Amino acid sequence: MAKVLVVTSGKGGVGKTTSTAALGAALAQTGKNVVVVDFDVGLRNLDLVMGAERRVVFDLINVVQGDAKLAQALIRDKRVETLSILPASQTRDKDALTPEGVARVIEELREKFDWVICDSPAGIERGAQLAMYHADQAVVVTNPEVSSVRDSDRIIGMLDSTTERAKKGEKIDKHLLLTRYDPARAARGEMLRTEDVLEILSIPLLGIIPESEEVLRASNLGMPVTLSNPTSAPARAYFEAVRRLEGETLDVSVPTERKGLFDWLFKRSVA
Amino acid sequence: MSFLTSLFGRKSSAPVARDRLQILLAHERAGEGQSELIAKLQEEILEVIKRHITVDQDKVQIKMDRGAGVSMLEIDIEVPESAKPAAKAG
Numbered sequence: 001m002a003k004v005l006v007v008t009s010g011k012g013g014v015g016k017t018t019s020t021a022a023l024g025a026a027l028a029q030t031g032k033n034v035v036v037v038d039f040d041v042g043l044r045n046l047d048l049v050m051g052a053e054r055r056v057v058f059d060l061i062n063v064v065q066g067d068a069k070l071a072q073a074l075i076r077d078k079r080v081e082t083l084s085i086l087p088a089s090q091t092r093d094k095d096a097l098t099p100e101g102v103a104r105v106i107e108e109l110r111e112k113f114d115w116v117i118c119d120s121p122a123g124i125e126r127g128a129q130l131a132m133y134h135a136d137q138a139v140v141v142t143n144p145e146v147s148s149v150r151d152s153d154r155i156i157g158m159l160d161s162t163t164e165r166a167k168k169g170e171k172i173d174k175h176l177l178l179t180r181y182d183p184a185r186a187a188r189g190e191m192l193r194t195e196d197v198l199e200i201l202s203i204p205l206l207g208i209i210p211e212s213e214e215v216l217r218a219s220n221l222g223m224p225v226t227l228s229n230p231t232s233a234p235a236r237a238y239f240e241a242v243r244r245l246e247g248e249t250l251d252v253s254v255p256t257e258r259k260g261l262f263d264w265l266f267k268r269s270v271a
Numbered sequence: 272m273s274f275l276t277s278l279f280g281r282k283s284s285a286p287v288a289r290d291r292l293q294i295l296l297a298h299e300r301a302g303e304g305q306s307e308l309i310a311k312l313q314e315e316i317l318e319v320i321k322r323h324i325t326v327d328q329d330k331v332q333i334k335m336d337r338g339a340g341v342s343m344l345e346i347d348i349e350v351p352e353s354a355k356p357a358a359k360a361g
Contacts, residue, residue, distance in 0.1 A: 145288075146288050146291065146292055149292050150292065150295065150296065150299075153296050153299065153300070154299070157300070186285065188283070189282075189283025189284065189285045189286065190283065190284060190285060191285055192285050192288050192289060192292075193285065196285065196288075196289040199289075200289070200292050200293060200296060
């Protein structure tokens with residue numbers, strides 16, 4: 001039974017696309033059939049972060065409007081064979097996405113893949129609503145920062161009210177992914193702690209992705225961080241996150257690159 | 272941590288962030304009806320006052336302070352020295 005997952009946040013720049021790429025690749029690296037779908041029409045970037053920007057011929061809008069077959073628009077990843085990407089259109093307007101067209105594409109993707117991961121655009125408008133509408137599960141990407149937490153709260157409200165599942169009176173599984181976390185700053189009281197964010201948003205924690213140079217390096221290279229450096233701290237955090245998505249129960253820790261005292265201090269369980 | 276605080280002469284900012292968020296979100300979750308309520312309160316309170324004195328719209332200040340337990344709606348009306356009772360209606 002395929003699962004549709006939306007990666008969303010409300011606020012821009014918190015790591016939705018990075019996390020979509022990393023979670024999608026990590027799931028595919030465990031052998032699952034995964035497609036990552038870019039819903040950010042007009043500002044597509046998932047193709048670039050995944051290193052597929054030169055292979056885009058057709059896109060989501062072409063498929064929605066019937067100008068291309070789904071199989072023609074899907075790009076198979078060259079590194080992980082069970083991973084595919086469905087890019088967004090760079091030139092078209094977001095109004096070209098129709099609810100009926102999106103429903104048809106998602107239905108078709110459900111038949112082909114184990115996981116359909118939708119990368120939502122920022123904001124709370126049409127594009128974001130269409131990206132979350134068919135989701136069974138949601139990953140809410142949040143930075144430990146006031147405006148990001150506030151916007152996440154808003155998005156959680158929308159997930160509970162405007163999605164297909166919500167309208168049918170069913171629940172949508174929501175997970176918090178805390179990104180750009182700096183355990184040392186949190187310990188010094190300079191940054192919201194994981195506990196603070198969890199208490200405020202009250203949804204279960206999927207993982208904590210530490211602030212890391214590896215994330216920028218990965219996007220420079222056009223590789224999900226779980227492929228560019230699988231043993232790095234953020235990659236390990238993403239690998240653990242997908243194990244939780246698959247239903248495993250694991251203690252959440254902040255993986256760290258540093259060795260020595262800091263390692264010992266901050267590798268302790270935090271939630 | 273307190274010795275560090277005194278050492279650097281700065282208080283932790285994260286607890287402030289947490290408290291601000293908790294208060295803000297408590298209000299935002301309560302719904303959007305809130306802003307309508309304030310507008311309604313303002314309108315009706317001014318109406319009552321206008322029955323007794325002439326109020327210059329520019330001399331009215333309305334402030335809202337959302338707190339954890341209570342919210343304060345502050346309506347500041349400047350009453351001129353020469354305030355005269357407004358003509359009684361009806």
